[in-house]
Structures are given as structure tokens and as C-alpha cells.
Amino acid sequence: MSMLETKALTREFGGIIAVNRVDFNVERNMITGLIGPNGAGKTTLFNNITGLDVPSSGKVFFEGRDITGLPSNKVCRLGIARTFQNIRLFKDLSVIDNVMMGRHFHTGSLRNRTLQAVLSYFQVEKEECEEYEAAMKWLEFFGLENLRNDSAGSLPYGYQRELEIARALATEPKLLFLDEPAAGMNPQETDSLMETIRRIRDLGVTVVLIEHDMKLVMSICDNITVLNYGQKIAQGTPSVIQSDPAVIEAYLGTDDDEEDF
Amino acid sequence: MLNFFLLILIYTCIYAFMSLGQNLITGYTGMLSLCAAGFFAIGSYTTAILMTKFAWSWWSTVPVAILLSALLGVLIGLPTLRLKGDYLAIATLGFAEIVRNVINNWDALTNGPMGIQRIPMISFFGLKVSPYSKYGFLLLEVVLLAICWFLLERLVKSRMGRALEAIREDEIAAASVGVNVTKYKVVSFAIGAGVSGIAGCLQAGFVLSVSPGSYVFMVSIMVLCTVVLGGMGNFLAVMLGAFIIQFISYLPQLIGLSSVIPAQAKQIIFGLILVIMMIYRPQGILGRKKRDNSRAQAFYDQANGDTRNAGRKDIGLEESGAKCEEEGRV
Ligand SMILES: Nc1ncnc2c1ncn2[C@@H]1O[C@H](COP(=O)(O)OP(=O)(O)OP(=O)(O)O)[C@@H](O)[C@H]1O
Ligand SMILES: [Mg+2]
Numbered sequence: 001m002s003m004l005e006t007k008a009l010t011r012e013f014g015g016i017i018a019v020n021r022v023d024f025n026v027e028r029n030m031i032t033g034l035i036g037p038n039g040a041g042k043t044t045l046f047n048n049i050t051g052l053d054v055p056s057s058g059k060v061f062f063e064g065r066d067i068t069g070l071p072s073n074k075v076c077r078l079g080i081a082r083t084f085q086n087i088r089l090f091k092d093l094s095v096i097d098n099v100m101m102g103r104h105f106h107t108g109s110l111r112n113r114t115l116q117a118v119l120s121y122f123q124v125e126k127e128e129c130e131e132y133e134a135a136m137k138w139l140e141f142f143g144l145e146n147l148r149n150d151s152a153g154s155l156p157y158g159y160q161r162e163l164e165i166a167r168a169l170a171t172e173p174k175l176l177f178l179d180e181p182a183a184g185m186n187p188q189e190t191d192s193l194m195e196t197i198r199r200i201r202d203l204g205v206t207v208v209l210i211e212h213d214m215k216l217v218m219s220i221c222d223n224i225t226v227l228n229y230g231q232k233i234a235q236g237t238p239s240v241i242q243s244d245p246a247v248i249e250a251y252l253g254t255d256d257d258e259e260d261f
Numbered sequence: 262m263l264n265f266f267l268l269i270l271i272y273t274c275i276y277a278f279m280s281l282g283q284n285l286i287t288g289y290t291g292m293l294s295l296c297a298a299g300f301f302a303i304g305s306y307t308t309a310i311l312m313t314k315f316a317w318s319w320w321s322t323v324p325v326a327i328l329l330s331a332l333l334g335v336l337i338g339l340p341t342l343r344l345k346g347d348y349l350a351i352a353t354l355g356f357a358e359i360v361r362n363v364i365n366n367w368d369a370l371t372n373g374p375m376g377i378q379r380i381p382m383i384s385f386f387g388l389k390v391s392p393y394s395k396y397g398f399l400l401l402e403v404v405l406l407a408i409c410w411f412l413l414e415r416l417v418k419s420r421m422g423r424a425l426e427a428i429r430e431d432e433i434a435a436a437s438v439g440v441n442v443t444k445y446k447v448v449s450f451a452i453g454a455g456v457s458g459i460a461g462c463l464q465a466g467f468v469l470s471v472s473p474g475s476y477v478f479m480v481s482i483m484v485l486c487t488v489v490l491g492g493m494g495n496f497l498a499v500m501l502g503a504f505i506i507q508f509i510s511y512l513p514q515l516i517g518l519s520s521v522i523p524a525q526a527k528q529i530i531f532g533l534i535l536v537i538m539m540i541y542r543p544q545g546i547l548g549r550k551k552r553d554n555s556r557a558q559a560f561y562d563q564a565n566g567d568t569r570n571a572g573r574k575d576i577g578l579e580e581s582g583a584k585c586e587e588e589g590r591v
Pocket of ligand 2: 042044085
């Protein structure tokens with residue numbers, strides 16, 4: 001059984017069918033690519049899986065459990081983390097605080113901790129130390145530990161993308177969705193990102209990524225799904241996808257996409 | 262003159278409670294609320310009614326006032342906190358007006374526009390805290406304010422405070438890391454409301470009478486001013502803001518020019534202050550207080566400094582946590 005499955009997932013916005021009866025499968029411990037021309041519905045599919053948006057029809061199953069329409073904070077707690085196409089960091093908070101937010105739900109709930117926070121000095125200090133340490137582990141994973149006290153919004157673009165991934169990983173997900181992680185990165189940064197994604201996979205985290213950089217997608221993905229106009233037009237290994245006539249047609253048929261195979 | 266200065270300080274403290282509450286709601290959680298006057302009124306009337314009709318002591322009315330304000334905070338919060346920015350401001354403003362109208366018209370309970378007079382003085386173990394000897398009253402206020410401030414600082418230092426700031430920065434991102442945004446907003450609103458309610462208890466205990474005219478929209482605006490002026494997300498700063506705002510509103514009387522400068526001038530001055538601050542110093546006089554992780558950082562560096570030299574980086578979580586606790590108890 002796949003780790004994550006969507007069944008005929010559909011999302012309409014007024015007249016536009018952004019995602020049209022898509023069956024999308026993610027296999028455990030693999031890197032899955034989701035590609036397609038601009039406006040194909042990739043981000044919308046992510047949003048409908050991660051609870052940011054509610055599907056018009058269809059179902060989402062995670063580890064056999066129906067999670068359709070679950071709000072995003074609950075989806076996260078089940079072990080699905082994500083990043084955003086237009087980076088969403090807590091800009092005024094420090095780098096370490098951003099990652100510590102990823103630890104948030106691992107340290108108890110509002111109900112049992114609010115009173116403690118006010119009354120028990122030691123409890124809070126201890127908890128903060130633990131969260132800090134766990135967060136530093138992720139900053140070191142990305143080599144961002146020296147920037148820990150900078151405010152997140154002041155980092156260069158490439159670092160912001162990495163920090164967003166670090167925050168997502170701090171939630172200890174089983175499944176990680178990355179929406180265009182290489183966007184705005186230079187070639188060296190993209191290469192190091194590729195290496196990072198492999199390292200994340202090696203930690204036992206299943207990765208799904210949307211990406212326009214074909215070199216990156218073709219070299220690190222085990223499995224690729226292609227969307228066009230909201231519909232799934234192909235699925236398979238990179239070599240199968242590269243020679244699929246429908247995919248070539250979709251990419252050559254759009255004039256705003258300069259990527260070539 | 263000195264007497265007048267003491268009066269300003271007393272009102273500063275009353276407003277400071279509302280500023281603390283407003284700061285939690287607006288400065289930390291990023292919700293633009295305009296109903297400080299509503300919570301102020303609920304606090305005042307709770308104290309006034311329980312003391313005059315049921316002969317409660319002032320002290321026992323305070324927890325009830327806090328709970329009632331917080332409860333009404335939840336009631337208004339649940340339906341409206343999904344609203345953003347100016348929509349929330351309008352909804353909360355409406356709420357404050359509803360409170361005032363209910364008070365104005367519920368004659369049986371609140372005595373309507375006449376208000377409630379002859380509220381007994383606050384007594385402390387038989388000692389009367391008379392509003393006429395201003396030092397005693399001020400002392401009472403400062404002690405309560407300090408306790409409140411301390412507890413709020415603890416609250417925002419904890420993981421809850423970090424979650425509130427995350428919500429302020431980006432709700433969607435906060436939800437994506439597992440934060441139940443609505444729940445935190447409602448709790449923040451309720452706590453802020455409860456703290457604001459205390460201001461009402463003090464007002465009733467100082468003026469010894471309450472009437473609907475004291476809980477007008479202008480109060481909410483003044484409280485918002487104190488937060489913007491002092492610095493959003495900084496409890497010390499908003500209390501400073503409360504002092505400056507009170508000082509300005511009593512300045513004409515203080516320099517003996519109240520006959521020359523009309524009372525309405527104060528509203529123009531507040532408006533000007535807000536505009537000038539927004540242009541030249543939008544972060545307020547003191548600015549936001551940065552989250553302080555220095556203790557956790559020191560523990561981390563200590564724990565890892567040693568191990569790094571030994572070539573081992575994988576120190577266990579429990580280890581550093583225990584260490585942290587140990588040091589904390591020393
Ligand atoms: N909230 C919304 N309201 C209305 N239409 C929307 C909304 N979100 C997305 N759409 C539309 O749905 C379609 C798919 O958008 P989506 O963002 O999912 O594409 P994408 O594949 O992620 O594209 P890109 O590569 O440019 O990021 C587009 O036509 C878009 O205009
Ligand atoms: Mg997209």
C-alpha cells in the first residue's frame with residue numbers, strides 16, 4: 001500500500017478546475033517529483049493534501065487513514081510537514097525560534113502547559129533547553145547554526161528556503177512536501193540542495209517535491225507524476241517520463257515554459 | 262501639583278492594566294482589537310454591583326471580574342477571531358458598544374445612565390485604602406501591576422508566547438507546524454480581556470462610583486495609543502506608553518491651562534501622536550522585545566562546547582534537559 005494516496009481528488013475554483021480527478025501516490029522512503037507547466041495545479045494539489053485547502057471532491061488517505069478535509073495543524077501532527085512556494089517564515093522571529101516552532105506540538109498542549117508556564121519557572125526553562133537543543137540539531141543539519149540569532153527575514157533567499165525546510169523537519173515528519181525548493185537558488189545552491197534532499201531521504205523521511213528545475217528532478221526523483229491543466233497525464237520513473245509523448249507535448253505546447261528535456 | 266501628579270500616576274496604573282491586556286492581544290498575537298472599553302466596563306460594574314448590592318469585599322470581586330471579562334472575551338472571540346485586521350477591529354468595537362448599551366439600559370442591575378454611587382472603599386485587613394490618601398492606593402496598584410506584569414512575562418517567555426508570535430507573523434505557517442491557531446487566539450484574547458478587567462475593578466475602587474459615560478470608545482482608542490506609542494510586543498514599553506498618554510491628557514490641568522485648552526484638544530493630540538509615530542517610528546518608543554533564548558543558548562553551548570572538543574556532537578536530549586534543570590534549581 002502507498003504511504004499517501006489521493007483518489008479522484010478534485011478542486012474547483014469557480015469555473016476553473018485546478019485539480020481534476022487526480023490519483024496521486026507516494027511510496028514510502030522514496031523521493032517523488034510532481035511536475036507540470038505553470039498553473040497545472042501542483043500547489044493546489046499540495047494544499048488539498050496538507051489541509052490548507054479543502055477538496056471539492058475526492059479523498060486523501062495517509063497510511064490508510066482518511067485525512068480528507070483535516071485542518072493543516074492536525075495533518076502536521078499526523079506526520080506530514082511542508083514548505084511553501086512563496087516562503088512563509090516567521091520573519092521577525094530569530095532563526096532558532098523559527099525552528100523551535102517546529103518543535104511546538106512535541107512539548108505538550110496548550111491546556112496542560114499554559115498554567116505551568118506561568119507558575120513553574122523550572123519547567124519552562126527545562127523545556128526551552130530541550131527544544132533549543134533539538135532545534136540546533138536541524139540548524140546544524142543545514143549548516144545554519146551560526147545564524148541562529150539573526151531574524152529569519154534578514155537571511156539571504158537561499159538560506160530562507162533551507163530554514164523553512166529545517167522548520168518543517170523539526171516537526172519530525174514521516175512525509176515532507178517541498179514546493180519549489182530550488183526556486184531563486186543559484187546553481188551551486190541547487191546542487192547542495194539536491195544533496196540535502198538525499199540526506200533527508202536517508203533519515204527515513206519520504207519526500208515529495210514540486211520543481212521546475214528538470215536537472216534536479218530527473219537526477220534525484222525515484223518517481224515522477226506529471227500534471228497538466230489539473231489532470232495527471234503521466235507517472236513513472238524519470239527515464240519513462242522523459243520519453244513520454246504526452247509529457248513532451250505538454251511542455252512544448254506551452255510557450256511560457258523554457259525547460260527542455 | 263504633587264497631588265495632581267499622583268492622580269496621573271494612579272490613572273497610569275489603571276490604564277497600564279488595559280495596555281498589558283491589549284499588548285498580549287495586539288502586540289503579541291497580532292489581533293487588532295478595539296474593545297478595551299468593554300472589558301474595562303465589565304470589570305468596573307462587576308466590582309460595583311457585587312460591592313454595593315451583595316456587600317462583597319473588593320478583593321473577592323476581582324477574580325469574578327477577571328473571569329467575567331475573560332468569558333466575554335471568549336464569547337466575542339469564538340465568532341470573530343477568524344476575521345482579519347480591520348474586520349476584527351470593527352467587530353470588537355461593536356462588542357464594546359453593546360456592553361455600554363446594555364449597561365446603559367439594564368436599569369434593574371446597573372441603574373442605567375445614573376450609574377452606581379457610594380461604592381465602599383477598598384479595605385486591606387481592616388485598613389481602608391482611601392482614594393483620598395493617594396499613596397496607599399498607588400501602592401496597591403503598583404503591587405498588583407507588578408504581579409500581573411511578571412505573570413505575563415512568564416507566559417510570553419514560554420512556548421505559548423512563541424506560538425502567539427508565530428501566529429502574528431504568519432497564521433498559515435503556524436498552522437502548518439501544528440499550532441491550533443483558533444485555540445491560541447481565543448486563549449490570548451481571553452487572558453488579555455481578563456487583565457483589562459482588573460483596570461475596571463481599580464477604577465471602581467478609586468472613583469467609588471461608576472456610570473456608562475466612563476466606558477466610551479475613546480477609552481479603547483487611548484489604550485491602543487499606549488501600545489502603539491510604547492512599542493508593540495513589549496510590556497514595559499506599553500506601561501511607559503500609558504504614562505505618556507495620561508500625562509498628555511492631564512497636561513492642561515497640570516499647568517493650569519484647562520480653561521484655555523479645550524478637552525477635545527487631547528483627541529487631536531492623540532491623533533497627531535499616532536500619525537507621527539507611524540511615519541517616524543512605527544515600532545514605538547522602545548520597540549518590540551526580542552525573544553530571549555540566552556539561557557537555553559548558554560546551556561547548549563556549554564553542553565556542546567565540551568563534546569565538540571572531544572569530537573562528539575550527538576549529546577542526548579535528556580542529558581542537556583537534566584543539566585538545565587539542575588542549574589535552574591541552584
Ligand atoms: N485560491 C484560488 N482561487 C482561484 N483560483 C486559484 C486559486 N488557487 C489556484 N487557482 C488557480 O488554479 C490553477 C492552478 O494553480 P496552482 O497554483 O496550483 O498551479 P501550480 O501548478 O502550482 O503553478 P506554478 O508552477 O506556477 O506554481 C491556476 O489556474 C490558478 O489560477
Ligand atoms: Mg505552484
